[in-house]
Amino acid sequence: MMHKISILSLHLLLLLCFHPLTTTADGNFTTGIDTWCDQTPYPDPCNHYFRRHNGYRLPTHLSEFRAMLVEAAMDRAISAQDKLKMSGLNCTDCRKQAILTDCIDLYGDTVLQLNRTLQGLSPKAAGEPCTDVDAQTWLSTALTNTETCRRGSSDLNVSDFTTPIVSNTKISHLISNCLAVNGALLTTGNNDTTITDDPKVFPAWVSRKERRLLKFQSARTVPANVVVAKDGSGHVKTVQAAIELAGRRKVTSGLFVIYVKRGIYQENINVRLNNDNLMLVGDGMRYTIITGGRSVKEGYTTYSSATAGNLLILIVLVYS
Numbered sequence: 606m607m608h609k610i611s612i613l614s615l616h617l618l619l620l621l622c623f624h625p626l627t628t629t630a631d632g633n634f635t636t637g638i639d640t641w642c643d644q645t646p647y648p649d650p651c652n653h654y655f656r657r658h659n660g661y662r663l664p665t666h667l668s669e670f671r672a673m674l675v676e677a678a679m680d681r682a683i684s685a686q687d688k689l690k691m692s693g694l695n696c697t698d699c700r701k702q703a704i705l706t707d708c709i710d711l712y713g714d715t716v717l718q719l720n721r722t723l724q725g726l727s728p729k730a731a732g733e734p735c736t737d738v739d740a741q742t743w744l745s746t747a748l749t750n751t752e753t754c755r756r757g758s759s760d761l762n763v764s765d766f767t768t769p770i771v772s773n774t775k776i777s778h779l780i781s782n783c784l785a786v787n788g789a790l791l792t793t794g795n796n797d798t799t800i801t802d803d804p805k806v807f808p809a810w811v812s813r814k815e816r817r818l819l820k821f822q823s824a825r826t827v828p829a830n831v832v833v834a835k836d837g838s839g840h841v842k843t844v845q846a847a848i849e850l851a852g853r854r855k856v857t858s859g860l861f862v863i864y865v866k867r868g869i870y871q872e873n874i875n876v877r878l879n880n881d882n883l884m885l886v887g888d889g890m891r892y893t894i895i896t897g898g899r900s901v902k903e904g905y906t907t908y909s910s911a912t913a914g915n916l917l918i919l920i921v922l923v924y925s
Contacts, residue, residue, distance in 0.1 A: 633663075634661070634662070634663055635656060637663040638651075638652065638655045638656070638661075638663060639652055641663075641664065641670050642655070645674075645782040645785055645786065646778075646781055646782060646785050647775070647778035647779070647781060647782055649778075650775035650778045650779055650782075651674070651677070651779070651782055653775075654677045654680075654681070654779070655673070655677070658677075658680075661673060667786065667789065667790060668726070668790060670786060671726070671740075671783065671786045671787055671790065672723060672726060672727070674779065674782050674783045674786060675719055675722050675723045675726070675744075675783050676723060677779055678719055678747070678776060678779040678780045678782075678783055679716060679719035679720060679723060681774040681775065681776045681779055682712055682715045682716045682719060682747070682774070682776050683716055684774055685712050685770070685771045685774040685776055686709060686712040686713060686715075686716065688770050688771065688774075689705055689708050689709045689712060689767075689770055689771070690709055692705060692770055693705040693706075693709070698763075700761040700762070700763050701761075701763050701766050701767075703761060703905065703906060704754075704757050704758050704761055704763050704766070704767055704906060705767070707753075707754065707757050707906050707908050708754040708757065708758075708767060708771075710878075711750040711751070711753055711754045711908070712750065712751070712754065712771075713878055714746070714747075714750050714878055715746075715747040715750040715751060715776070715780075717878055718743040718744070718746045718747040718750070719743075719744075719747050719780075719783075721735075721743055722735070722739075722740045722743045722744055722747075722783075725739060725740065725743075726740055737787055737790050737791045738791065740787050741784065741787050741788065741791060744780060744783050744784050744787060745784065747780050748777060748780045748781065748784065751771075751776055751777045751780065752777070753908050754767070754771070754908075755767075755768075756906075757906035757908050760906050761906060814860055827862060827864060827886050828862065829862045829863060829864035829886065830851070830861050830862050830863065831847045831850055831851070831861075831862075831863050831864070832863075832864045832866065833846070833847045833863060833864065833865045833866060833870075834866040834868070835866070835868040835870070836866075836868075838866070839864075839866060843870065843872055844863070844865055844870050844872060844874050844885070844895060845872055845874050845875070847863045847865075848863070848874060848875075848876055848880065848883065851863065851880055851883055852877055852879070852880040859882065860882050860883075860884055861882055861883050861884070862884045862886060863883065863884065863885050863886070864886050864887075865885055865886065865887045865888075865893050865895070866887075866888060866893070867887070867888040867889075867892035867893050868892075868893065868894070869894045869896065870893075870894065870895045870896070871896055871897070871898065872895065872897065873897035873898075873899055874895065
């Protein structure tokens with residue numbers, strides 16, 4: 606994969622040096638965009654999209670082409686999610702309904718990841734802009750979501766139902782193109798994400814508050830917003846109830862800490878897409894245990910049978 610990215614990087618850099626692209630007519634745009642798209646792993650869906658959507662101008666830099674690709678992928682992801690929602694209106698088959706629920710959720714997160722990438726890479730980004738490494742992580746998540754939807758369909762033997770719904774969008778190929786172009790930029794840019802002035806060398810995306818929390822020696826001393834305890838000594842008795850409480854807060858930019866006291870919690874927790882910045886803290890891997898009982902045999906996909914639903918949560922176990 607890295608070899609392919611290096612070749613792509615070389616091709617695109619040569620393209621920039623010897624083929625400065627500008628356009629004043631639709632014909633020039635078609636010819637020019639073909640030249641750009643032909644450098645990607647999947648040129649056909651790239652060409653197909655930009656030839657049929659007006660309002661674009663030829664990129665003059667690789668970063669501009671990347672933004673165009675991310676925008677195209679996001680548009681196709683929204684279209685796929687809408688088609689999935691429409692297909693579920695009259696669906697009565699339990700297995701088909703189960704995979705539709707998962708795929709709608711997964712494509713919703715794909716749209717979220719692509720949008721945060723597009724916004725973060727914008728020169729006019731609000732707040733601190735993201736790095737190429739951040740973009741690669743979010744784009745990889747978006748691609749993984751589409752693959753998880755596909756595998757879930759296979760788990761429940763309903764691929765013939767979901768595949769036609771999303772195949773025409775070519776979303777996986779479009780996101781793969783985004784990853785390849787962003788990977789080419791990774792090889793030339795400065796993407797150091799570590800904090801050198803911290804003795805623990807935390808990644809840059811770990812805030813100072815989070816770093817302080819990670820340094821606590823005991824879960825009992827962590828300043829938690831909600832305490833979960835099976836015996837009723839906390840605010841709530843289940844982890845899901847605590848997560849639902851977190852979802853009701855008006856501001857989600859700050860970290861919300863949930864302390865889960867020792868015990869075995871038999872539940873499949875789910876975190877909604879807009880319920881961000883959660884941290885679970887337990888009394889240690891031997892004492893705080895969250896386990897679910899769902900399986901593919903019972904009609905659940907691998908995605909929905911996971912103990913934790915949407916992976917928008919940082920789980921930290923601190924020994925007492």
